[in-house]
Amino acid sequence: LVGLPFKPFTPYINRFAKLNLHSGAASVRGKLVFARAAAAMNMDFDGGFAVDDLALTEEETGEPFGGWERLSSDSLKLTLSPNSLHMNELMASHPFGKVIIFEDKDMNLKRILRRPEPQGAVTVPAGTAPAPTQTQTQTEQSSETAAFPLAIERLRIVSANVVFADLSLKPPFGTRMHDLTGVVTGLSTDAATMALVELDGKVDEFGSARLRGSVQPFRATDFTDLKLTFRNLEMANLTPYSGKFAGRRVDAGKLTVDLEYKVKQRRLAGENKIVINKLKLGERVDSPEAINLPLDLAIALLEDSDGIIDLDLPVSGNLDDPQFSYGKVIWKAVVNVLTKLVTSPFRALGSLMGISSDKLEAVEFDFGAATLLPPEQEKLKEIGRTLVKRPALTLSIAPAYDREKDTRAIQELRIRQEIAQRIGLHVDPGQDPGPVDTTNPRVQKALEAFSGDRFDKQGGSKEITSEYEKSKDTVKTVHAALLERLTVQIPVTDVELKQLAQSRGKAVQQALINLGKVDTARVRVDEPVKQDVDGKVVVCKISL
Numbered sequence: 001l002v003g004l005p006f007k008p009f010t011p012y013i014n015r016f017a018k019l020n021l022h023s024g025a026a027s028v029r030g031k032l033v034f035a036r037a038a039a040a041m042n043m044d045f046d047g048g049f050a051v052d053d054l055a056l057t058e059e060e061t062g063e064p065f066g067g068w069e070r071l072s073s074d075s076l077k078l079t080l081s082p083n084s085l086h087m088n089e090l091m092a093s094h095p096f097g098k099v100i101i102f103e104d105k106d107m108n109l110k111r112i113l114r115r116p117e118p119q120g121a122v123t124v125p126a127g128t129a130p131a132p133t134q135t136q137t138q139t140e141q142s143s144e145t146a147a148f149p150l151a152i153e154r155l156r157i158v159s160a161n162v163v164f165a166d167l168s169l170k171p172p173f174g175t176r177m178h179d180l181t182g183v184v185t186g187l188s189t190d191a192a193t194m195a196l197v198e199l200d201g202k203v204d205e206f207g208s209a210r211l212r213g214s215v216q217p218f219r220a221t222d223f224t225d226l227k228l229t230f231r232n233l234e235m236a237n238l239t240p241y242s243g244k245f246a247g248r249r250v251d252a253g254k255l256t257v258d259l260e261y262k263v264k265q266r267r268l269a270g271e272n273k274i275v276i277n278k279l280k281l282g283e284r285v286d287s288p289e290a291i292n293l294p295l296d297l298a299i300a301l302l303e304d305s306d307g308i309i310d311l312d313l314p315v316s317g318n319l320d321d322p323q324f325s326y327g328k329v330i331w332k333a334v335v336n337v338l339t340k341l342v343t344s345p346f347r348a349l350g351s352l353m354g355i356s357s358d359k360l361e362a363v364e365f366d367f368g369a370a371t372l373l374p375p376e377q378e379k380l381k382e383i384g385r386t387l388v389k390r391p392a393l394t395l396s397i398a399p400a401y402d403r404e405k406d407t408r409a410i411q412e413l414r415i416r417q418e419i420a421q422r423i424g425l426h427v428d429p430g431q432d433p434g435p436v437d438t439t440n441p442r443v444q445k446a447l448e449a450f451s452g453d454r455f456d457k458q459g460g461s462k463e464i465t466s467e468y469e470k471s472k473d474t475v476k477t478v479h480a481a482l483l484e485r486l487t488v489q490i491p492v493t494d495v496e497l498k499q500l501a502q503s504r505g506k507a508v509q510q511a512l513i514n515l516g517k518v519d520t521a522r523v524r525v526d527e528p529v530k531q532d533v534d535g536k537v538v539v540c541k542i543s544l
Contacts, residue, residue, distance in 0.1 A: 001028040006054065013056075017112045019065055024054035030076065040081045048074035058112065065112070066097035089154045098163040105168050147218070152187040157199065169240035177209055178202050189218050197226065207233040213261075221319050224263040231256050235279065242281075247290030249282030263319070272313040272333070279309060291335055297544065298341045300392035301349055311337065345544045349386055363508050364537040367402065368409025370503035372511055380508060383542070384516010395512070396524045398541045399505030400531040401497045406538065410500075411490040415483065422446035438479040447482045454486065501528035504540055 006024035013019050030047010050072035056065045075088035100108040160180035166173040180201030187195050199211040213226035235242075235253035242250045258273040279299060302309040313333040341348040346361040360383065363376050372380070387393055413432055420433035423442045427433050437443055505525035512518045531538055 001026065003027060006051075014059070014114075016114060018059040018114065019056045019112055020059055020062075022055040022057040022064075024051060024067070026051050037081060043078075043080040045076065045078040048072070048076055064096070064098070065108075066095075068092055068096065069094035071095075084149045085151070087152045089156060090152050091156045091158065092160070093158045094161070095157065096161040096163075098165070100164075101166040101168055103167050147189050150187070150189045151193075153185065155184040155187055157182055157184070160201070166240065169244055171240055171243075173238070173240035175204055175237060180209070182211070187217055191216065191219060191222075194223070203230060203233055204237065205234075207231060221263055221266045224261055226261045228259040228261070229257070230259075233257070235276065239282075239285075243285035244287050244289055245291065246295060247285055247287050248295060249285055251280045251282035253277060253279035266319040268315065268317045268319060270315040272315060274309070274311045274313065276309040276311075278307040279303065291338070293335075293338050294342050295338070296392075297345065298338045300390060301341050301345055301544070303390065303392055305389045305391050313337065346542075349390070349544070361542050362539045363397075363504075363542065364539055365504050366409070367405045367538060368413060368500070370500060370507050372507050377511055377515060380511040381515040384512045384518045387512070387516065387518050387522065393544050394522045394524065395518075396526050396543045397505045397508050398526050398543070399501035399503075399508075399528050400538055400540050401501040401504075401528060402531045402538050403494075403497060406497055406500060407492040408487075410492050410496070411487045414490050415487045418450060419443060419446050422450060436483055438477055438483055444479045447479050447486070450486060451482050454489065498528040501540075504538070508540060508542070 004026045006021045006026065010021045013021055026049065028047065028049045030045055030049075032047075033044045035042040035044075050070060051068075052070050053067075054071070055067040057063060058065050070091070070093040072093075073087045073090045075086075077086045078084070098108070102108070102111070158181055159178070161176065161178045162180070163176050164174065178201060180199055182197070182199035184199075185196045186193050193216075194214045195217045196214050197211055199209075201209045203209050208231040210229040210231075211226065212229075213224075215226060216223045233255040235250045235255050238255070239249045242248055254277040256275040256277075258271075260271040262269045262271075281295060281299070299309065302311060304310075315333050350360055360379065363380065364373070365371075365376075366373070383395075387395065416433050416436055417427050417431075419436050420427045423440075423446050425433060436447075438447070502525070505528075509523050509525050512523050513520055
């Protein structure tokens with residue numbers, strides 16, 4: 001049979017789908033044998049076939065829907081009673097098709113199907129499921145055995161083309177996968193067999209696609225192990241999706257995606273590796289579905305010094321869950337990662353860089369001091385190292401002071417310095433001479449003299465002596481009481497406390513610049529803040 005045209009068979013297609021057979025011709029060469037058996041007619045065909053220039057067009061618009069240049073096999077073996085179809089090789093040359101999601105989110109694959117008119121419909125009370133007929137039950141029970149045995153040892157695909165468009169987005173999204181070429185081996189309805197897949201193609205102008213793995217083709221939800229890799233995709237083309245879900249345009253960037261699907265007994269365990277190069281977000285897009293997260297901070301945390309974002313997204317789910325959607329699973333994983341990033345940026349940064357993130361977001365100071373302790377210096381060095389590798393991040397320091405405890409520490413330092421000078425010790429400016437020994441006679445005289453100078457009109461040390469003679473407190477001495485009274489009377493202003501806080505902020509800034517090698521422009525010291533936390537140290541917060 002040579003050149004049998006398909007176009008006259010359009011009415012048969014129209015019964016089921018809104019499609020026309022625009023073109024196509026079939027050729028068959030082989031040996032056909034009929035034999036009458038007791039119960040049925042046996043048939044055996046051994047030969048080859050080809051369907052050339054098949055083109056299906058949409059009935060309403062006349063636009064191309066799908067087809068191929070040539071579908072052929074030289075090793076077709078078909079038998080009826082018993083049923084089986086076997087091919088050593090099937091070749092599909094330049095197959096093409098399109099998948100369209102319309103404004104109402106309906107798909108073209110669904111729209112082209114004709115809905116059969118209900119005949120002899122039976123009214124069923126609300127909330128009651130109709131009982132299955134005997135025929136339905138028998139069909140369901142025998143569905144496994146009723147499948148027509150099919151085996152294609154090798155399917156060769158040459159230059160396939162698929163167009164995908166999503167018109168429900170604003171602006172609409174469209175992409176084209178073309179020149180998809182490769183081999184699928186072991187296609188069979190036999191549950192014991194596994195199909196192996198190797199396909200490579202192009203995406204748009206300079207992107208690539210690769211599919212590798214194995215699958216039970218007619219029971220994909222029982223077993224699938226496929227890896228789909230996209231390389232060098234233009235992210236600007238993804239603006240419709242970024243606008244809808246992230247509320248931002250994508251001005252530039254290249255995307256590489258490794259998607260690994262593992263399905264076993266209808267349970268999904270997937271690994272998704274996403275690498276983005278030189279991502280640049282554009283203007284905001286109004287979208288009710290967009291997440292409300294600071295994406296610029298998230299990107300700055302993820303992007304390294306080479307402009308690379310490397311992200312792993314493990315996903316899992318039960319395919320029997322009526323709410324299951326692979327797209328929702330992926331998006332949930334993305335949102336979870338971004339949320340963790342922006343709500344705990346230092347923890348996320350520490351995890352990304354492989355360093356301990358414990359208290360990474362704060363620098364601790366002793367009361368009354370602006371000197372960085374060695375553990376804090378090491379912490380700031382690590383922060384600086386991460387900032388160098390995350391060039392889009394800037395850092396702000398909120399210098400803090402504790403009014404009560406910093407005031408007390410400053411008072412103690414000043415009384416120590418005063419007494420040290422009065423007993424003739426040399427003390428450098430800012431130096432802590434150590435605790436005051438109130439049992440030392442020289443110190444006692446210095447305290448009495450200082451008290452007389454300070455509180456002479458108030459009775460000086462005599463008043464303190466009289467008070468403690470009447471007191472039952474035998475632990476404290478008169479000179480210890482003098483030291484305490486002198487200490488608390490030393491004035492410390494809010495201006496001094498804020499200057500102390502600023503000195504702490506500057507110390508953190510200089511450590512980041514000198515130890516962490518961070519550019520000065522990336523570290524900012526904010527206005528001092530009063531700390532009300534009851535702790536053992538003053539904590540200066542750091543923000544990314």
